[in-house]
Amino acid sequence: MSDGREPSGMQYSNPVLPGMHPDPTIARAGEDFYLAISSFEYFPGVPLFHSTDLVSWERVGHCLTRDSQLDLRGREASDGIYAPTLRHHDGTFYMVTTDVGGDNGGHFIVTADDPAGEWSDPLYVDAGGIDPDLFFDDDGTAYFQYTDGESLPEYRVRQAEIDLDTGELGDVRQLWRGIEGGFAEAPHIYERDGTYYLITAEGGTHTDHMVTVGRSDDPTGPFEPHPDNPVLSHRGRPMHPLSAMGHADMVQAPDGSWWMVFLGIRQYGPNPGVHHLGRETFLAPVTWEDGWPIVNDGEPIDPEMTVESLPGDSPGGLSSPARPFETTFDGELDDSWQFRRNPDPATYSLSDDGLSLVGKTDSLDELDATFVGRPQSHFDCRAEIDLGFDPDDGEEAGLALVMNESHHYEIGVGREGGETVARVRLRIGEVADEVAAVPVGGEDHRLVVDATTEEYTFRYADGDGEPTELATAATRYLSTEVAGGFTGVYIGPYALGAGTETATPAQVQRFVYEPAE
Structure with missing residues (x-):
């Protein structure tokens, strides 16, 4: 029973980017956060957003604005640009993604000094699969992670060192097969206090979607699975208004706090419900316990969220698509x-x-x-x-x-x-x-x-x-x-x-x- 008191802390609404804003990826440069999403057959490709508080987002352009970067003519619906990863390293922004269904498709990387400006023409990477990721280690090594397999249920996370001048890969190794042995996708690697963390999406991208985590002393693994995997999922919650939580990326704010962005859907109608607004971008706080990330204190993600504080000076506000x-x-x-x-x-x-x-x-x-x-x-x-x-x-x-x-x-x-x-x-x-x-x-x-x-x-x-x-x-x-x-x-x-x-x-x-x- 409620005691009638207002919740303490700061409130914001999920999704923070409503409507079709799937597969979010996030990078920080100083006090600024930048977020990119999948765009599939839509052009320009890879919409890009800016925020200082992770809640109020402004669109600042697209990564792929020229025909020389992206040719989608003749593509079927839901082909095109899948699952970008956005990273900032040594003053340069990197966006790596997969172009699916084209004659000259596959993984490629584009770069920019200013994410709201012009991005380079693509540097192609010769590897199969989807969902590429870049990780820069402190020793200067760049690692390329991606998902590949003979069929989607058999997808595994693979990794190789990458030469970012040529796009050439070193020896490829299997990094993660998933906690259920399949559908492992959307890999991202992070380093915190000398420990390396791998997060992936598993369970497919609908109501069984989930986020899993592993950790290792080395970016090449082996990765020990989180004892409470999945760390985020709404599977088994058919009456919850939010579903299909997964495909996540994490970022550390200037104040030291950690946050996760991820996709989800809002279904309606009799169970099983339907959704027509597409997969949307959600936000949740991340804390650390015994060296493991805990998403939203282990609780479900709600449409109205209360947190102790948000990064930056802004108290939060309406995201760009939420405005008239x-x-x-x-x-x-x-x-x-x-x-x-x-x-x-x-x-x-x-x-x-x-x-x-x-x-x-x-x-x-x-x-x-x-x-x-x-x-x-x-x-x-x-x-x-x-x-x-x-x-x-x-x-x-x-x-x-x-x-x-x-x-x-x-x-x-x-x-x-x-x-x-x-x-x-x-x-x-x-x-x-x-x-x-x-x-x-x-x-x-x-x-x-x-x-x-x-x-x-x-x-x-x-x-x-x-x-x-x-x-x-x-x-x-x-x-x-x-x-x-x-x-x-x-x-x-x-x-x-x-x-x-x-x-x-x-x-x-x-x-x-x-x-x-």
Whole structure:
């Protein structure tokens, strides 16, 4: 029973980066923390965030912004950039990751003096598998850890010394096979007081996900497993609002405290639940007992956390995706926007009048459809666009919710047979249906999506009038459990043609995203 007193200490909310922010990795430079995440088929690749308190994060750019660094054209959904590791050593930032599914894919490293600036072209590393890691020992040796195996259940953590000038590896050794003998991935090595620690993810990346730890007197092992492994997991807690905790990275703050960032999901609905916001980034404190890390005092991770203090002078605040967002574009796209694969310059342009889109496919089912979006970061929210568009026959533009090419919803304005209509279309796997269509006039359109945990409501207004409801659709059909893959729902404008580039550009004059939570 509560005694009515407020909890002492400092409070923050989990996830600290809501919406699709998976596989977090963190590095510290002085008083500053930098965090990077997986981006899969989205471009630019590897979004990058900055914080001084580990709770309030600001996006500062991407590590992979040029076609010479990353070519995602033709990739299937959930291929592309997997599980980066971000490190800072001797004044240089290193980001190592895996490009999955491409002809020239595999592990590679990019570097930068300023993480918010330009990053180098890739230095490729000849090794199989996924989830690479870099560890710099005090004697100057650099170690490369990664996960590899004949099949995912047989994945093991492997290690070799690496020459960071050439990318060449020394002799490869097996480092860790996992406490359950399989699914060992996402390795990271740390040194503390002369002892080396290896953390890995195991159990797959869904509800059996967990974080395990080993320690050794040498970075090459052998690693003794933590007596209380896993040190973090919500497996076996089907009624907890947070699930799939795993894929972690640790950092020591300037005040000496230790922290862990990791992914998790927020499911809803009957057990087993579903989630459509993707895998999100969570934060928990780490303490040390008998030379072992203890995550959150061994307790489950909650949506509202209380800690003794946070690093830095800031008391914490809203992360960048948690804030309301409005733009009239004004000649630029800010760093929160991403394309599905490398954009075709012929289909996107910016001016002081807004974002101009040219459609070249007849549906969003195509890999190179014209679409630019931001992660949906809240269950309850509103997204809307003001669209200037007088389409010719076969042309359409509007606002879309995209999980992948076979699972997406859109509300748009198009013209068929000489009539302009506002329509709502749903694609759920093999089934596509136009669930609403009403005649509209003029060139000024407002398209609105109101979201709750379990439902999207689509509304249309002529100009800046009051939006009228056209249709509703269940969120669950855009969930990972239905659609598959590793991403979450993105929201943003799109344009379609009749299989060729449209003659009439769609002018997106304004975009608004408003959390209702």
